[in-house]
Amino acid sequence: MRIPVPAAALALGGSLALAGLAAPIALVVPAAHAAGPGAAGASAAPCRSLGVASLYGEFVEGDDTHTPDAEGAVAVGGNADFTGGFSVGQELTPEQVAALPGGNALVVAGTVTGHSTQVMKGNGVYGAKAPGAVVEAHQGRVGQGVSPIDFKAEFAALRAASAALGAVSQTAAATVEAKGADLYLGGTGTGLNTFTVTAERLQGATDVYVKVPAGSVTVVNVTGDTYDMAAAKTTGFHLWDEGRKAYVxxxxxxxxxxGAVRAKLLWNFPTAGKVVKNSAAAWAGTVLAPNAAFDLGSGGPVNGSVIAKSLTGKGGAETHHYPFTGCLPAVVxxxxxxxTVPPTTVPTVPPVVPGGSPSATAPSTAPGVPGTPSGSGSPSAPVSGRPTPGASGVPSASPSASAPGSVPSASVSPSATPTAGGNLAHTGSGPVVPLAIGGAVVLAAGGAIVVATRRRAARKA
Incomplete structure (x- = not known):
């Protein structure tokens, strides 16, 4: 039986629409997530970070007793004693401030004490102020309120991450070698290098040397219940600079x-209950010790973030703004x-006007998303990983942040709602709406074909 051309055209349009509705949905994984640590190309391994902790230079579950300052942001789940004067956030960039929960460079869930606590950039929030306490903001606002961070949930996740990292075997090509009073850690992985060192062996070193490719993620798992850097008077952390062919x-x-090596260097203490830094040392990298009371000492900074159960420090014991920006293994x-991901705007479908032709393209109004041809489905929402600190990177890590780095983007704000499936973005609309729109566009195009065919047939008649 011969099928009339108009009917065939309409059937074709309908078939295309139905095929679009029945076709499987392809999930687009951003490159930052697709290529995990050590991957040479695209991979299904998701990129993990340390969550909101990667945005802060001091992220403390309990109490923080510290002077004189923290160059990055500070979040305290307990009370903060800044007696003697304390400043926060001097080295933060506007993008990093915007990425903080509520833009808060200082978060104290409990009571803040101290006659001069200065929030240099960003906002500040505290649960209460001790009598006579003064907390001032220079480029934002500060006041009493509820903590925007769920410290209990965050530290439960951090402990799980620390334990998971601690269970990762040392990289096959990695070496840990003592040369006299010095300890050398060497790795060749361009993606990930992991080392396992006992606390006793690490604290026995006067100087520590780390040689890994710049840009690689380096995790040093330190085993043991206590680490005391002051025991052997460790004074130097030396990182290999390939350009100079020397340790720096x-x-x-x-x-x-x-700063590219330091930005992705993580010292992990999964079981330590106490960590002591020698006051004469500048500790390179971020320290993850979620179960430990961390003692910064009275001199010498941590050139990275400190994530700990509690923290104390005075004198010149500062935390410098070089947050972790590395992409951690999928085991974390x-x-x-x-x-969070900014919402996208669904493109409208132009109606078929008799005598005219439908538009071939329906542009998307989502920021950063190019226009998508009609009938091709909805555009994928962009996904950002971990804030990219302006001078670092995790974290992160971000970066990163400040030291150079690539993790997470500081242009987005954290959300309290976790996502599943490797941190893929979810707009909440599901696949039905974009597919239905695609089908409608194809049907509209089919209708246009029918109209045009009938007109040609009428002219021939």
């Missing part, structure tokens, strides 16, 4: 590869808090 003593004014659980 890490400090604020100098670091290997412009997804963070409790992940960046």
């Amino acid at each position: 003593l890490d400090d604020k004014l100098q670091s290997a590869a412009g 659980p997804a963070p409790t808090t992940v960046p």
Whole structure:
């Protein structure tokens, strides 16, 4: 039986629409998530960070007793004693401030004490102020309120992450070698290098040397219940600079590869109940010790973030703003808090006007998303990983943040709702709406074909 051309055209349009509705949905994984640590190309391994902790230079579950300052942001789940004066957030960039929960560079869930606590950039929030306490903001606002961070949930996730990292075997090509009073850690992985060192062996070193490719993620798992850097008077952390073909003593004014090594260096203490830093040392990298009372000492900074159960420090014992920006292995659980994605606007479908032709393209109004041809489905929402600190990177890590780095983007704000499936974005609309719109566009195009065919047939008649 011969099918009339108009009917065939309509049937074709309908078939295309139905095929679009029945076709499986392809999930687009951003490159930052697709290529996990050590991957040479695209991979299904998701990129993990330390969650909201990667945005803060001091992230403390309990009490924080500290002077004189923290160059990055500070979040305290207990009470904060800043007696003697304390400043927060001097080195934060506007993008990093915007990425903080509520823009708060200072979060104290309990009571803040101290006659001069200065929030240099961003906002500040505290549960209560001790009599005579003064908390001032220079480029934002500060006041009493509820903590925007669920410290209990965050530290449950951090402990799980620390334990998972601690269970990762040392990289096959990695070496840990003592040379006299010095300890050398060497790895060749361009993606991930993991080391396992006992606390006793680490604290026995006067100087620590780390040689890994710049840009690689380095995790040093330190086993044991207590680590006391002051026991052997460890005074130097030296990072390999491939450009110089030499080790560089890490400090604020100098670091290997412009800070790229330090930004992705994580010291993990999964079981330690106490960690003590020697006052004469500048500790390079971020310290993850979620079960430990961390003693910064009275001099020498941590050139990275400190994530601990509690923290004490005085004198010159500062935390410098070089947050962790590395992408952690997939064994690490997804963070409790992940960046949110700006909502997209669904393109409208132009109606078929008799005598005219339908528009071939329906542009998307979502920021950063190019226009998508009609009938091709809805555009994918962009996904950001972990804030990219302006001078670092995790974290992160971000980065990163400040030291150079790539993790997470500081242009997004954290959300209290975790996402599943490797931190993929979810707009909430599901696949039905975009597919229905695609089908409608195809049907509209089919209708246009029918109209045009009939007109040609009428002219021939």
